[in-house]
Each structure stands twice: as structure tokens, then as C-alpha cells.
Amino acid sequence: MTNKAFVVEKVEDRKFNCEVKEIEIPEISDNEVLIKTTYSSLNYKDALSSKGNPGVTRVFPHVTGIDVAGTVEVSNSDEFKVGDEVLVTGYDMGMNSDGGHQSYVKVPSSWVVKKPSSITDKEIMTFGTAGLTAALSVNELLENGLTKDSGAVLVTGATGGVGSIAVSILSKLGFDVVAISGKESKIPFLNEIGASDVILRKDFDIENKRPMGKEIYAGLVDTVGGNILNEALKVLKYDGVATCCGLTSSHELPTNVFPFILRGVRLIGIDSVECKREKKEAAWEKIADEFKIDTLNKITTEISIDEIADVYTAMLEGKITGRYVVKI
Ligand SMILES: NC(=O)c1ccc[n+]([C@@H]2O[C@H](COP(=O)([O-])OP(=O)(O)OC[C@H]3O[C@@H](n4cnc5c(N)ncnc54)[C@H](OP(=O)(O)O)[C@@H]3O)[C@@H](O)[C@H]2O)c1
Numbered sequence: 001m002t003n004k005a006f007v008v009e010k011v012e013d014r015k016f017n018c019e020v021k022e023i024e025i026p027e028i029s030d031n032e033v034l035i036k037t038t039y040s041s042l043n044y045k046d047a048l049s050s051k052g053n054p055g056v057t058r059v060f061p062h063v064t065g066i067d068v069a070g071t072v073e074v075s076n077s078d079e080f081k082v083g084d085e086v087l088v089t090g091y092d093m094g095m096n097s098d099g100g101h102q103s104y105v106k107v108p109s110s111w112v113v114k115k116p117s118s119i120t121d122k123e124i125m126t127f128g129t130a131g132l133t134a135a136l137s138v139n140e141l142l143e144n145g146l147t148k149d150s151g152a153v154l155v156t157g158a159t160g161g162v163g164s165i166a167v168s169i170l171s172k173l174g175f176d177v178v179a180i181s182g183k184e185s186k187i188p189f190l191n192e193i194g195a196s197d198v199i200l201r202k203d204f205d206i207e208n209k210r211p212m213g214k215e216i217y218a219g220l221v222d223t224v225g226g227n228i229l230n231e232a233l234k235v236l237k238y239d240g241v242a243t244c245c246g247l248t249s250s251h252e253l254p255t256n257v258f259p260f261i262l263r264g265v266r267l268i269g270i271d272s273v274e275c276k277r278e279k280k281e282a283a284w285e286k287i288a289d290e291f292k293i294d295t296l297n298k299i300t301t302e303i304s305i306d307e308i309a310d311v312y313t314a315m316l317e318g319k320i321t322g323r324y325v326v327k328i
Contacts, residue, residue: 001025001104002025003025003026003103003104004020004103004328005101005102006018006020007023007061007063008050008057008061010060010061014052016050016051018309025104026098026104028074029076031076032107033074033112034104035071035112036070036072037068037100037102037104038071039069039070039122039326040069041065041126042326043066043128044248044316045129046065046099046101046312048316050308056095062098063098063099063100065326066089066090066099066128067128068089068100068105068107068125069115069122070087071083071084071085075109076109079109080109085114085121086114086115087112087113088105088107088111088112089132090280091107093105093107100326100328101305102328103328110277113277113280116284119287119292122300123296124288126299127165127287129273130165131162131287131323132287133162133272134163134166135165135169135283135287135291137162138170138173139283140268140270141153141219144268145241146241148175151217151218152175152178152216152217152219153178154219154220154221154232155167155170155177155179155223156220156222156224156228156229157180157222157249158179158190158195159183159322160223161322162223162246163179164299164323165293167194168293168299169291169293171193172294178197179198180201180232181199181200181201182318186321189298193295193298193299204228204232205226205231206231210234211256211258212258213234213235214235215235215237216236217235217236217237218236218239219236219240220241222242224246224247225244225247225250225252226249226254227249227254228249229242229244229249230254234259238263239263239264240259240265241265241266241268243269244268244270248318299321299323300324301323301324302326303324303325303326305328
């Protein structure tokens with residue numbers, strides 16, 4: 001058995017090198033399992049880790065990959081047996097614990113979820129952390145009373161992993177979805193996956209001093225933060241519901257209290273990384289059932305472990321569209 005892995009090494013202070021190479025198969029301790037990987041995926045956070053971003057990874061050498069699907073190869077846990085089909089997303093995997101971009105991954109059993117049987121490993125990794133985040137966001141809109149009759153829902157960073165899956169799920173559920181995107185050339189793609197209208201980011205990412213705008217949208221799935229989130233909050237209708245999960249525009253939120261105190265707008269934070277395993281399990285069941293989208297093949301690009309570095313570069317430049325799955 002060999003373990004082929006995408007490894008990030010620290011060369012000198014603030015300089016990191018990435019290489020695909022053979023490494024030792026990890027040995028597991030009590031309450032851990034060894035997973036034989038079938039598929040992993042690429043997320044923005046993996047790209048940051050590959051550049052040695054200390055907010056993500058401080059331990060090197062390091063194997064990236066915050067998502068993994070595969071079968072249990074060795075188990076030191078009562079919860080899982082050899083051959084179980086499983087997946088892991090988030091927690092410390094791919095951050096300071098080695099991640100899914102290798103043939104064999106060791107993880108604490110408390111991170112592991114049994115894969116629903118109605119979805120394949122490749123499909124579930126197309127969702128991955130991005131899809132789980134999109135599903136948790138849509139769930140919050142639904143649990144806070146939004147229905148397809150409430151009005152249109154805005155999705156920001158719409159061609160990205162979280163955004164494209166949120167557009168697809170909302171459209172499948174019958175919502176009128178309006179996408180905000182920086183990529184004019186991807187308007188046909190966004191229409192194809194379910195957006196009824198697309199607003200270009202440059203028309204929305206503005207410093208607008210008006211405290212409120214016209215009431216237009218019933219809901220918002222925001223993946224970018226910054227001015228865009230601020231402007232979107234201002235145009236939510238009375239009782240509007242917004243979720244916020246990302247920061248590709250900015251970690252700042254320059255806003256005011258009017259949408260909250262005059263229109264009862266609710267802004268809900270989404271974290272798919274550390275959230276309880278039971279919450280993840282419930283979301284994965286939905287993803288494999290009522291949220292299972294038929295646009296997966298349109299948003300998925302499959303790559304090999306040797307192509308990861310190039311996609312990381314494009315990802316950090318905001319140039320990628322949809323989801324990248326890695327066949328291991
Ligand atoms: N809270 C959580 O649990 C959680 C989980 C997963 C991800 N996230 C975060 O969510 C965000 C999106 O993740 P992802 O996996 O979807 O990333 P991604 O696939 O890289 O997509 C990000 C998208 O953001 C847009 N974008 C890029 N640069 C931008 C800029 N300067 N200003 C405004 N928009 C910009 C682009 O879409 P357009 O060109 O279409 O505008 C891009 O495709 C990231 O910040 C990530 O860290 C959070």
C-alpha cells in the first residue's frame with residue numbers, strides 16, 4: 001500500500017512549497033479510523049492552507065483537503081467497521097491535521113459521518129464543505145419562514161462553490177433566485193443552474209451612503225461579506241432573512257441598524273466546520289434527498305491530485321467556477 005499525498009512544506013519564513021509525493025500511511029490510535037480515500041474536493045480554505053496562511057494552518061509539512069469521502073480501511077472505534085462508506089468535512093481536518101488530499105487519511109471517529117446510500121462518493125464531494133455550507137444556509141432561510149412565495153432570494157459569489165450550490169438548491173425548491181457575480185461571461189452558466197436574473201458585482205459593490213434601499217428581496221445567501229453584504233441587507237423586504245458565511249470580498253461588515261430595527265431583518269451566521277455532527281448528519285441526509293440537485297454535472301470539474309496546485313492559484317484569484325472534485 002502506498003500513500004500519495006499533496007504536501008505543503010515550509011521552505012523558509014513565509015515561503016511554502018507544494019509537491020505531490022509518497023508519504024507514510026498514518027497509524028491510528030484509540031477512537032480513530034483510517035479512511036481509504038476515493039474522492040476529495042477543493043475549497044477556498046484549502047487554497048489558503050497551501051499558501052501557509054496562519055489563520056488556517058500552522059503545522060508543516062501538511063496535507064491539504066478539508067473534505068474526504070471513502071471507506072473505512074482500519075477502525076479503532078466501536079462506531080465504525082471496516083468497509084463502512086463514510087465522509088468527513090471540517091473540524092480540524094485539512095487545517096492542522098492532515099487532510100483528504102492523500103490515499104489514506106486518519107481521523108478521530110467523532111468527525112466521521114456515514115454516507116447516505118442514495119448518493120455517490122463523487123456526488124457527495126461535489127457538495128463537500130461548500131455544499132454543506134450552502135445547505136445549512138438554505139435550511140436557515142426555510143426554518144425562519146421563507147417560502148417560494150415570499151419573494152426572490154439573492155445569492156452572492158454565485159459562481160463559487162457555496163454560491164453555485166445555493167443557487168441550484170434554491171432553484172430546485174422553486175425559489176426565484178437572483179445571482180450576484182463578478183463574471184459577466186458566466187451569466188449563461190448561472191441561468192443554466194437556476195438563476196432567473198444575474199446582477200454584476202460591479203453594480204452592487206458600491207459605497208452607498210443611503211442607509212436603506214427599496215424593499216426587493218425576501219432572502220439572501222451571502223458568501224462574500226463587505227460592501228456587498230451591506231448593500232444586500234438594505235434591499236431586503238420586511239421580515240427578510242439573510243445568512244452570512246464567507247469573506248471573499250471582505251471580512252468587514254460596514255452596515256447600520258436600520259434593516260434590523262425597521263424591517264425586522266434577521267442576519268444568521270453559518271459555520272459548517274465546527275457545527276455538531278448531528279447537524280451535519282441531518283444536512284447530509286437532506287443533500288442526498290430533497291436538496292439533491294440535478295445540476296451537479298454542470299458545476300463539477302474532476303481533477304487528479306497532480307492538478308491541485310494550479311486550481312489553488314485560480315481559486316485565490318477568484319477565477320474558478322463551480323466545484324472541483326479530486327479523484328484520489
Ligand atoms: N462559514 C463556513 O462554514 C464556510 C464554509 C465554506 C466556505 N466558507 C467561506 O465562504 C466563501 C466562499 O467559499 P467558496 O468555497 O464558495 O469559494 P470559491 O469557490 O472560491 O468562490 C468564491 C466566489 O466569491 C466571488 N469572489 C471572489 N473574489 C471576490 C471579491 N473580491 N469580491 C466579491 N466576490 C468575490 C467569486 O464569485 P463571483 O465571481 O460569481 O462573484 C468566487 O467564485 C469563502 O470566504 C469561504 O472561506 C465558509
